[in-house]
Amino acid sequence: MEETGGSRKKALKRKSATEEPQEAAVVKDEATESGVQPPKVSAFPPGFSISEIKNKQRRHLMFTRWKQQQRKEKLAAKKKLKKQREALGDKAPPKPIPKTIDNQRVYDETTVDPADEEVAYDEATDEFASYFNRQTSPKILITTSDRPHGRTVRLCEQLSTVIPNSHVYYRRGLALKKIIPQCISRDFTDLIVINEDRKTPNGLILSHLPNGPTAHFKMSSVRLRKEIKRRGKDPTEHIPEIILNNFTTRLGHSVGRMFASLFPHNPQFTGRQVATFHNQRDYIFFRFHRYIFKSEKKVGIQELGPRFTLKLRSLQKGTFDSKYGEYEWVHKPREMDTSRRKFHL
Amino acid sequence: MAAAGARWNHVWVGSETGILKGVNLQRKQAVNFTAAGQPRREEAVSALCWGAGGETQILVGCADRTVKHFSTEEGRFQGQRHCPGGEGTFRGLAQVDGTLITCVDSGVLRVWGDNDKETSDPLLELRVGPGVCRMCQDPAHPHVVATGGKENALKVWDLQGSEEPVFRAKNVRNDWLDLRVPIWDQDIQFLPESQKLVTCTGYHQVRVYDPASPQRRPVLEATYGEYPLTAMTLTPGGNSVIVGNTHGQLAEIDLRQGRLLGCLKGLAGSVRGLQCHPSKPLLASCGLDRILRVHRIQNPRGLEHKVYLKSQLNCLLLSGRDNWEDEPQEPQEPSKLSPEDTEADELWASLEAAAKRKLPDLEQTPGAFQTRRKKKKRPGSTSP
Numbered sequence: 001m002e003e004t005g006g007s008r009k010k011a012l013k014r015k016s017a018t019e020e021p022q023e024a025a026v027v028k029d030e031a032t033e034s035g036v037q038p039p040k041v042s043a044f045p046p047g048f049s050i051s052e053i054k055n056k057q058r059r060h061l062m063f064t065r066w067k068q069q070q071r072k073e074k075l076a077a078k079k080k081l082k083k084q085r086e087a088l089g090d091k092a093p094p095k096p097i098p099k100t101i102d103n104q105r106v107y108d109e110t111t112v113d114p115a116d117e118e119v120a121y122d123e124a125t126d127e128f129a130s131y132f133n134r135q136t137s138p139k140i141l142i143t144t145s146d147r148p149h150g151r152t153v154r155l156c157e158q159l160s161t162v163i164p165n166s167h168v169y170y171r172r173g174l175a176l177k178k179i180i181p182q183c184i185s186r187d188f189t190d191l192i193v194i195n196e197d198r199k200t201p202n203g204l205i206l207s208h209l210p211n212g213p214t215a216h217f218k219m220s221s222v223r224l225r226k227e228i229k230r231r232g233k234d235p236t237e238h239i240p241e242i243i244l245n246n247f248t249t250r251l252g253h254s255v256g257r258m259f260a261s262l263f264p265h266n267p268q269f270t271g272r273q274v275a276t277f278h279n280q281r282d283y284i285f286f287r288f289h290r291y292i293f294k295s296e297k298k299v300g301i302q303e304l305g306p307r308f309t310l311k312l313r314s315l316q317k318g319t320f321d322s323k324y325g326e327y328e329w330v331h332k333p334r335e336m337d338t339s340r341r342k343f344h345l
Numbered sequence: 346m347a348a349a350g351a352r353w354n355h356v357w358v359g360s361e362t363g364i365l366k367g368v369n370l371q372r373k374q375a376v377n378f379t380a381a382g383q384p385r386r387e388e389a390v391s392a393l394c395w396g397a398g399g400e401t402q403i404l405v406g407c408a409d410r411t412v413k414h415f416s417t418e419e420g421r422f423q424g425q426r427h428c429p430g431g432e433g434t435f436r437g438l439a440q441v442d443g444t445l446i447t448c449v450d451s452g453v454l455r456v457w458g459d460n461d462k463e464t465s466d467p468l469l470e471l472r473v474g475p476g477v478c479r480m481c482q483d484p485a486h487p488h489v490v491a492t493g494g495k496e497n498a499l500k501v502w503d504l505q506g507s508e509e510p511v512f513r514a515k516n517v518r519n520d521w522l523d524l525r526v527p528i529w530d531q532d533i534q535f536l537p538e539s540q541k542l543v544t545c546t547g548y549h550q551v552r553v554y555d556p557a558s559p560q561r562r563p564v565l566e567a568t569y570g571e572y573p574l575t576a577m578t579l580t581p582g583g584n585s586v587i588v589g590n591t592h593g594q595l596a597e598i599d600l601r602q603g604r605l606l607g608c609l610k611g612l613a614g615s616v617r618g619l620q621c622h623p624s625k626p627l628l629a630s631c632g633l634d635r636i637l638r639v640h641r642i643q644n645p646r647g648l649e650h651k652v653y654l655k656s657q658l659n660c661l662l663l664s665g666r667d668n669w670e671d672e673p674q675e676p677q678e679p680s681k682l683s684p685e686d687t688e689a690d691e692l693w694a695s696l697e698a699a700a701k702r703k704l705p706d707l708e709q710t711p712g713a714f715q716t717r718r719k720k721k722k723r724p725g726s727t728s729p
Contacts, residue, residue, distance in 0.1 A: 109653045110635070118377070118384065118655045122362055125386045250635060250655070317615070317633060324547065324573055326591045326615035328633045328657070335610050 101281065106342040110250040123253065127212035131189070131261040138262055140166035141183055142192045146173045149199040154224050156194060158306045162275060162288050163262055164239050166192075176205075176320045184209055190262055191320075194219070204310060206258060207320045213328065214320045215258055217284075217310040224306055232290050232302030238271020239264050240288070245278040251329050252279060252345040255312060273304070282343045284310040312345060351376065351420030355664050356629050357403055358618070358637055359390025360656035365405055365415060368637060370650050371670055380413055380422040384656075392438035393660045400664055404445065406435035412445060430455055430467070436494070437480025441487035444468060446504070448480035448492060456504060469504060473497070478547075481533040491542055493530030499544055499554060512556035517563060532577040534586065536600075543600065545588045547573035551598050567603035569596045576619040578628070580642060587628055587642070589616025595630060597642065609640050611648050618661040625669075631658035 050066060053059040085092040097103070112119050130136045140163055144152050148171070160166045176193065183191055188209055195203030201222050207214040225231060242263050247256035259277045272292060278285045288305030315329045316322070329344070336344065354367035354376070362384040368375045380388070388407040396402025396414060403415040405422075412435075413425040426445075428435075433450020440446065448454040452474045455467035473480075478494040489511070493499040499514035517526050529547030536543060540557045541564070549570050552563035572590040579586055585599045585606055593612030596605055614634030621628050626642040627649065635657055639650040 116655070118362065118364070121384050122656055125362070323571075324591075326575070326633060327593070328614045330592050330613055332593075332613065336613070 101341055104341045106339060108249050108343070111248050112250055112253050119250065119253075123257070126254075126257075127208055127210070128257045128261050130210075132257075134265060136189055137264050138165060138189045139187060140190045140192060140262060141179075141188045142166055142168045142194070143171050143179075144193065144201075145195045146171050148194075148196050151199060151222070151224065152194055152196040152201045155201050155222060155306055155308075158225055159192070159194075161235050162240070162305050164237070164264055180207070180209070180319050201308075205320065206262075208258060208261065209319065211318060213254065213258065214316045214318065214325070215255060216313045216316070216322075218313055219308050219310055221309040222306065223308070225304070228303055228305075228307065230303070232304050235273055235288065235290070235304045236271055238268040238273055239266060240271065240273040240275045241267040241269070243274060243276040243278070245276065245280075247277075247279050247345060249345060251312075251315065254315065254328075255284075255345060275305075279345050282311060282345050284312070284345070286310065351378075352401070352417045354417070355669065356637060356639070357393065357417075357662040357664075358631050358654060358658050359393050359405060359660045360654065360658050361389045362386055362656040363388030363390060363407065364656060365390060365393075365403070366654055367417075367420075368652055368654075370639060370652075375652055375654060376420075378415065378420065378422070380425065389434075390659050391434040392436070393662045394438045394440065395662065396440055397443060400666065403662065404438055404440060406438045406447065408434050410435070410449075412438065412447065426457070428455065428457060430470070436477045437482075437490070437492070439480070439482035439487070439490060441482070441504075446480075446482065446490060448473065448477055448490075450477055451475055452477050452492075452494075452497070454480065454490070454492065454502070471502060471508060473500065473502075478529070478531050479533050481535065483535040485535070485537065489535075491533045491535065493533050493544055495529045495547070496527065497530070498528055499530055499533065499542065501542070501556060512554070513561065514554050514563070515561035517566070529573070531573065531575055532588075534577055534579050536579070537583050543577065543579075543586055545574035545577040545586075547575075549574055549590065551577075551586065551588060551603075553600055565600065565603050567598050567605075569598060569605060570594055576616045576630075578619040578621045580621050580628075581624055581626060587619060587621065589619050589630060589632070591615040593632060593634065595619075595628075595640070607646055609642075609646065609648075611638055611640070611651070612636075617657075617659050620661055620663040622663055623665045624667060627663075629661055629663045631661045633657050637661070 050059060050062045053062060131138065142156050142160055144156060156168045160168045180191065190209055191207040193205040194201045195205065197203075202219055204217040204219045205214060206217070225234070240263065242260055244256045244260060247253055256277070263275065273288070273290050276285070276287045276289065278287070286309070287303060287307050289301045289303050291299050291301045293299055313331050314327055316325045316327050318325050336342075350369065351367050353369055355370045356368045358366045358368065360366060363379060363386060364384050365378045366375050367378065387409045388411070390405055391408055392406035394404050396404050401416065401418050403417060405413040405415055407413065410429060411425045411427050414423045415421070416423050428445075428447050431449040431451040431453030435447055436450055437448040438446070443459040445457040446454065447457065452472055454471040454473050456469040458465060458468050473492045474494070474497040476495040476497045477492055480490055480492045483489040483491070488504045489501060490504065491499060491501045498516060500510035501512040503511045516528055520526055527548060530544045531547050532545045534543050541553055541555045543551065543553050545551050549568050549572060551567045551569065551574070553565040555564045558564065569588060570590050570592070572592045572594070574588045574590045576589045577586055580597065584601055585597050587595060587597045587609070589595045589612070593614050593616060595609035595612065595616065597607050597609075598604070599606050609628070612630060612632055612634060614632045616630055616632045618631045619628065621642070626644075628640045628642050629637065630640065631637045635654055637652045637654055637658060638648060641647055641649050
């Protein structure tokens with residue numbers, strides 16, 4: 001029964017797998033009777049799985065054969081379904097929507113209902129109320145961690161062209177807790193600190209100044225202007241419009257308002273520039289574009305400006321105080337990331 | 346209906362927007378109560394305590410220095426009094442023999458008489474020292490209070506005694522670098538059946554003091570975590586405390602040996618209020634993440650209920666009653682409504698039974714909670 005290795009492959013492919021049941025020490029009669037095409041299930045004793053074959057080559061062969069069989073069955077099923085749809089024509093039931101992680105998202109109980117008065121009052125009187133009531137206009141200070149390298153410095157410069165009324169200062173090893181009172185006395189409304197690790201920016205701390213919340217983000221996929229393909233000319237001094245996408249939960253609302261309060265209220269539409277903060281699956285994508293309406297329905301966009309991705313790590317009530325501050329939300333991976341379909345923003 | 350059912354609420358939570366929320370965990374409802382009908386941030390609730398007469402009255406200390414009386418029987422605010430003096434919000438509220446004890450941030454502790462006139466002077470005033478973070482009343486001796494705060498060591502005061510504290514704690518020895526260890530007492534509890542007190546500090550220490558011993562320094566010190574501990578409560582057994590810190594980590598610490606017994610998961614924000622039930626192994630916690638959670642502390646440890654309450658929660662009161670179900674007999678209700686009520690109760694009871702068949706550490710269905718807005722006008726009394 002034992003053939004040479006070379007011929008074994010052909011034998012296995014054609015014959016029913018008579019050798020396997022012998023290894024398992026129980027031979028079913030159906031195996032020899034079934035002929036050329038072995039029906040897989042009845043050819044083996046129950047409880048047998050391909051992974052029990054100790055010989056790697058034979059096991060691999062069995063697996064590839066099983067895989068091909070599966071693929072064929074799947075293709076056959078698809079064809080059959082397609083034929084049925086064509087036969088039914090107009091009466092065919094609508095195609096089922098494919099399940100994606102986004103549409104299987106676990107419903108978050110903190111999702112904000114626009115008609116909710118309590119949440120509306122909470123938002124109307126929170127730390128950003130003075131911005132949204134048009135009482136203050138933003139003035140941003142952008143800085144980095146100490147001794148930044150080239151990429152971070154250039155990112156800061158580009159960010160300051162994107163965010164109007166922002167100033168970049170060199171960190172000089174100063175403590176944030178000492179910088180913040182000075183900023184407040186000089187009427188800054190927000191502080192952005194770009195953290196750098198191994199010559200690339202990897203974190204962002206956004207602190208709203210008088211006594212507002214501090215958000216700490218992980219930053220990834222940073223692309224400076226020269227790394228963006230097919231980009232437009234540098235942004236002008238016009239105040240951009242803002243797009244905040246998909247910030248649905250209460251936490252998302254807080255973060256969205258933080259981003260909105262970075263930009264002045266009155267966008268200059270002649271500049272045709274727009275900054276987008278798009279939240280998807282708890283990642284916030286920042287893009288800066290210039291758009292032009294070619295007709296009523298068609299828009300052309302050019303990407304200007306830096307692009308990066310943020311993920312919220314913590315939202316702290318009060319200005320920056322990571323040791324003694326009280327946190328409104330902290331990301332805890334082992335507790336919060338257990339489900340692939342649950343998102344917090 | 347909601348007002349009448351207010352006495353059966355299990356947890357009362359005060360929020361930063363000035364709303365007092367009553368949560369009924371059996372019926373899975375949360376009801377808002379406001380004094381003026383609208384939430385106001387100036388009235389942010391900073392302290393809650395039970396009033397006289399069991400659990401029928403709640404004293405609500407607000408940020409505008411008023412203490413409001415809320416009746417759980419009737420489900421509405423009944424009156425308020427203004428308690429001026431000192432600066433800052435209320436850090437402790439207690440009542441004894443019809444008098445009201447308040448302590449504010451700047452260290453002014455006042456005992457107010459029973460009359461609702463607002464221009465009355467306090468019966469007693471003590472200066473406790475600036476930077477008070479908590480004032481706590483001894484449940485066994487209601488005239489004894491303890492205060493502590495940032496750079497304000499623990500002091501135990503007898504309000505019927507002299508103006509000097511009965512016990513003044515001493516700071517621990519200098520640390521291994523010979524530097525003074527800073528003091529920041531965030532929460533204080535009296536241990537039952539002894540004179541001991543437990544404090545939790547902003548430097549993540551849990552300390553036990555014993556006024557009966559000649560030692561003024563802490564008798565036991567345990568540390569947990571790296572973040573300031575903000576709230577603390579005693580467990581039913583009396584041998585351990587549960588502490589919460591600014592990162593939302595809850596831990597049970599044994600006071601006999603000073604070691605960590607276990608942690609509770611779930612909170613995402615700073616813990617502002619913690620309370621254990623006196624006999625059942627249940628712990629209610631609230632915090633800045635706007636969610637009230639009720640955990641089971643033992644066999645097995647896990648989350649029982651989770652309620653989203655839309656505003657940042659500052660403090661809570663857990664009803665200590667043993668009968669967790671609603672009393673079906675309510676003679677004020679017309680007889681027409683009672684069959685519907687009992688049917689509804691049976692419906693909910695059957696749902697409860699179904700839910701309990703699951704693993705106990707699964708959360709209750711959050712979608713089943715409804716929050717109803719309750720605007721209550723005060724009966725026209727003097728406004729501040």
